[in-house]
Amino acid sequence: MTPFAQNHHNSREGTMHWHRRSSIVVGALLAAAACSYAAYGATASSRATINISFMEAMASGTQKPSLDLLTKRFEAQHPNIKVTLIAEPNYGVLQQKEQAAIAAGKPPTIGQAYENWAAGYADAKAIIPLTGYVNSKKMGVTTADRKQIWKGVWQDLFLPDGKIWMWPFNKSDYVMYYNADKLAKAGLQVPKTWVQFATVAKALTKSGNWAWSTDTGTLAAPADGTIVMLAMIHAFGGTWIANGKPTLNTPAAIKALGYLADLKKSGALQIGTNYPGETALGAGRSAFDLSTIAGYPYELAADGGKFSMKVAALPTGRNGEGNAMAGTNIVIFSKASNAERAAAWQYMKFLSEPRQTAYWAEATGYLPVTKTALPIMKRYIATHPYQQIAAHSLDVARGNPPYAWWTVAEGQLATALQAVLDNGGDPAHALAAAQAKAMAAAGG
Amino acid sequence: MTAVDAVVRPQRSSRRRAGRIGIRDGRFALLYLSPALIVFGVFTIGPALFVLYISLFDWNLLNSSLSTFTGLHNYRALGSSADFWHSIVASVYFVGCVVAGSTVFGLGIALLLSSRGLVRRVVRLAVLTPYFTPLVATSIVWVWIFNPQYGLLDSLLRMLHLPMVGWLQSTTWAMPAVIFYTLWHDLGFTVIIFLAGLATVSTDLREAARVDGARYRHEIRDVVLPQLTQTIVFVIVITTIDSLQAFTQIYTMTQGGPLQATTTTGFLLYQESFVFFHTGFGAAIAVVLFAVIALFTLLQLRVSRSRSQ
Numbered sequence: 001m002t003p004f005a006q007n008h009h010n011s012r013e014g015t016m017h018w019h020r021r022s023s024i025v026v027g028a029l030l031a032a033a034a035c036s037y038a039a040y041g042a043t044a045s046s047r048a049t050i051n052i053s054f055m056e057a058m059a060s061g062t063q064k065p066s067l068d069l070l071t072k073r074f075e076a077q078h079p080n081i082k083v084t085l086i087a088e089p090n091y092g093v094l095q096q097k098e099q100a101a102i103a104a105g106k107p108p109t110i111g112q113a114y115e116n117w118a119a120g121y122a123d124a125k126a127i128i129p130l131t132g133y134v135n136s137k138k139m140g141v142t143t144a145d146r147k148q149i150w151k152g153v154w155q156d157l158f159l160p161d162g163k164i165w166m167w168p169f170n171k172s173d174y175v176m177y178y179n180a181d182k183l184a185k186a187g188l189q190v191p192k193t194w195v196q197f198a199t200v201a202k203a204l205t206k207s208g209n210w211a212w213s214t215d216t217g218t219l220a221a222p223a224d225g226t227i228v229m230l231a232m233i234h235a236f237g238g239t240w241i242a243n244g245k246p247t248l249n250t251p252a253a254i255k256a257l258g259y260l261a262d263l264k265k266s267g268a269l270q271i272g273t274n275y276p277g278e279t280a281l282g283a284g285r286s287a288f289d290l291s292t293i294a295g296y297p298y299e300l301a302a303d304g305g306k307f308s309m310k311v312a313a314l315p316t317g318r319n320g321e322g323n324a325m326a327g328t329n330i331v332i333f334s335k336a337s338n339a340e341r342a343a344a345w346q347y348m349k350f351l352s353e354p355r356q357t358a359y360w361a362e363a364t365g366y367l368p369v370t371k372t373a374l375p376i377m378k379r380y381i382a383t384h385p386y387q388q389i390a391a392h393s394l395d396v397a398r399g400n401p402p403y404a405w406w407t408v409a410e411g412q413l414a415t416a417l418q419a420v421l422d423n424g425g426d427p428a429h430a431l432a433a434a435q436a437k438a439m440a441a442a443g444g
Numbered sequence: 445m446t447a448v449d450a451v452v453r454p455q456r457s458s459r460r461r462a463g464r465i466g467i468r469d470g471r472f473a474l475l476y477l478s479p480a481l482i483v484f485g486v487f488t489i490g491p492a493l494f495v496l497y498i499s500l501f502d503w504n505l506l507n508s509s510l511s512t513f514t515g516l517h518n519y520r521a522l523g524s525s526a527d528f529w530h531s532i533v534a535s536v537y538f539v540g541c542v543v544a545g546s547t548v549f550g551l552g553i554a555l556l557l558s559s560r561g562l563v564r565r566v567v568r569l570a571v572l573t574p575y576f577t578p579l580v581a582t583s584i585v586w587v588w589i590f591n592p593q594y595g596l597l598d599s600l601l602r603m604l605h606l607p608m609v610g611w612l613q614s615t616t617w618a619m620p621a622v623i624f625y626t627l628w629h630d631l632g633f634t635v636i637i638f639l640a641g642l643a644t645v646s647t648d649l650r651e652a653a654r655v656d657g658a659r660y661r662h663e664i665r666d667v668v669l670p671q672l673t674q675t676i677v678f679v680i681v682i683t684t685i686d687s688l689q690a691f692t693q694i695y696t697m698t699q700g701g702p703l704q705a706t707t708t709t710g711f712l713l714y715q716e717s718f719v720f721f722h723t724g725f726g727a728a729i730a731v732v733l734f735a736v737i738a739l740f741t742l743l744q745l746r747v748s749r750s751r752s753q
Contacts (some may be wrong), residue, residue, distance in 0.1 A: 055510075071474045077559075096718075097504060101507045102507070103505060103506055103508070120506065120721065122506075123510075124504055124505075124507035124510060125507060125510075126497070126506050126507065188600075213593065217699070217701075218698070218701030218702065219699075219700060219707075219715070220700050220701075220711075220714075220719045221699045225554075243653060262647060270592070270593055271610065272591060272593060272613075273587060273591075273612060275589075276591075279594070280593065283594075285593065320521070364612060404721070407705075407719065407720055408720050411720075414705060415704070417612070418701055418702040418703050419703055420611040422614060422615075422702050423614070423703065439722075
């Protein structure tokens with residue numbers, strides 16, 4: 001158990017104090033809930049201009065102009081709402097800025113957030129649940145529209161309390177990039193299952209070439225290799241969490257890590273740092289890279305037109321396709337007034353609507369969050385078929401489990417991968433050690 | 445008025461006047477110093493005291509009102525934390541090697557470069573240049589040099605038909621690789637300090653030793669090194685403080701991995717505070733690290749004082 005968790009569990013006085021305060025808190029929450037639900041009825045339609053701010057990390061490439069354009073379109077439709085975009089250079093900086101703003105008591109109205117960030121923000125009472133807005137008759141989302149949101153994306157909006165705390169924005173998932181020329185030259189088919197992947201990978205490993213390079217990352221910064229391992233756990237029939245606790249050493253996880261260890265031993269898998277998959281595929285040394293669809297332009301730039309690079313869904317296992325969702329959702333910070341919250345909700349909903357999410361996907365390479373965007377993207381998909389492949393995977397993709405301790409658990413999984421793939425450790429032993437530390441972080 | 449009064453009164457009044465001038469000067473000094481004191485207080489002393497305060501809490505970074513006072517719990521947890529003790533071992537490994545390497549190689553190179561000549565000036569510049577390069581940029585370059593698939597080092601190993609080494613992926617080689625980079629980057633600084641120290645060594649004594657038939661190694665051992673003792677101590681203390689604070693190269697090259705092989709106490713502080721947000725625990729690490737560095741700083745001050753005397 002980490003000292004952080006111990007603090008919560010060893011303090012009896014703290015628990016009693018909590019019980020005494022809980023009745024006051026429950027009363028206050030009921031009152032606040034009554035006020036909040038009253039707010040769902042209020043639209044941001046009063047004549048006074050409502051200013052909202054959006055802290056985001058969509059600052060590179062086509063992301064910034066695309067978000068600027070969507071925001072202008074929204075403002076044109078809602079003349080009384082003014083949206084100020086606060087662009088941060090990357091997610092790391094975004095998280096620090098959001099935390100600093102929350103700690104200072106001056107957060108923006110809304111911000112991008114990963115699931116485990118949102119869990120921490122909710123624990124600190126820094127964000128509000130969106131269930132009331134989503135269910136609102138006046139400004140909510142219809143049941144028919146809800147059903148069109150990809151299953152994985154919809155499940156990703158909830159925290160463990162069963163309430164919706166986030167709304168989807170920039171979503172992506174993992175795909176398999178491959179060198180089609182290399183496979184054709186070797187007379188090999190594109191692997192559809194993990195069993196086929198191993199066979200093809202080993203067949204391609206000769207003369208200084210190998211099949212796949214990845215970066216496991218570290219305890220402090222898990223990378224693609226660890227995320228792909230998470231996808232494999234689902235494909236092999238395992239889980240990441242159960243009953244609110246990590247499950248890193250299930251038989252499926254041990255099997256997945258054993259599979260990767262076997263690939264590494266055969267030389268088909270190489271471990272590196274600084275996007276080794278992209279580099280090796282681009283240099284023609286490997287045949288595959290398993291990475292997010294949002295990285296497509298970078299993969300394309302790496303291959304430089306030297307070969308035909310194609311995209312397929314991740315291979316399947318006993319449980320079908322497993323996939324890990326990347327990208328963030330949007331949260332509303334609790335310091336916002338009722339009018340600001342209502343205006344913010346309208347803006348968030350606007351961004352997720354078919355026309356806007358389709359434009360966003362075409363412009364940036366992220367995926368549309370709803371199936372109804374695909375017909376709008378028909379012409380685009382004809383020339384960019386990989387977008388549809390990745391979009392369909394959103395049905396099975398899973399986001400980070402919405403627990404603040406997941407950062408530690410994922411880091412521990414990266415450590416287990418390092419122990420086995422770089423240092424020859426035993427998969428069961430390495431995962432048991434990771435599970436013990438992840439459980440300690442989860443207060444178990 | 446007695447004779448005694450006549451003597452004492454002017455003395456007392458001049459002392460009083462001197463006292464008034466002293467107080468006035470003191471007030472002026474304080475006034476002039478106040479901008480610097482305010483900046484130092486707000487941005488250095490204040491945050492340092494706040495870290496000490498946080499270390500006594502299970503601190504909620506996002507909502508401090510949810511923080512709970514836990515007294516010395518974080519410090520007790522440090523004592524029983526395997527990760528903390530592992531980081532201490534890694535720090536001792538890193539600091540020990542960097543200090544020993546900087547001192548031995550720095551002194552050796554300084555001795556080689558201490559005489560005049562164009563070639564030596566060029567070499568001196570070459571040794572010093574890495575010190576002025578940004579840590580982030582050059583450590584990324586070294587990540588590529590250490591790359592097992594495309595890196596320069598492994599290409600050389602392949603040419604020699606030797607097995608490849610995953611320098612930054614191996615628990616055995618990651619720390620030596622980071623130490624090697626740190627020495628490459630920082631050696632120029634210690635060489636300059638030693639060159640300055642060598643400039644103060646008495647040439648008369650060295651010549652006298654040579655006239656008496658001393659060989660070069662005897663001249664260095666018996667004449668130069670005794671006069672360089674304070675410089676050597678200064679270099680050891682300064683390099684120790686710098687190494688204890690090392691972070692950038694570890695963050696860029698290994699992120700503390702593999703398997704925490706390069707997680708020094710400084711990196712653990714970052715990981716606990718800013719990755720896992722165990723803020724109180726991280727603050728306790730910061731306080732311990734501060735105490736160790738303060739100890740070495742005091743040592744350095746004493747050495748500096750004895751040098752100036």
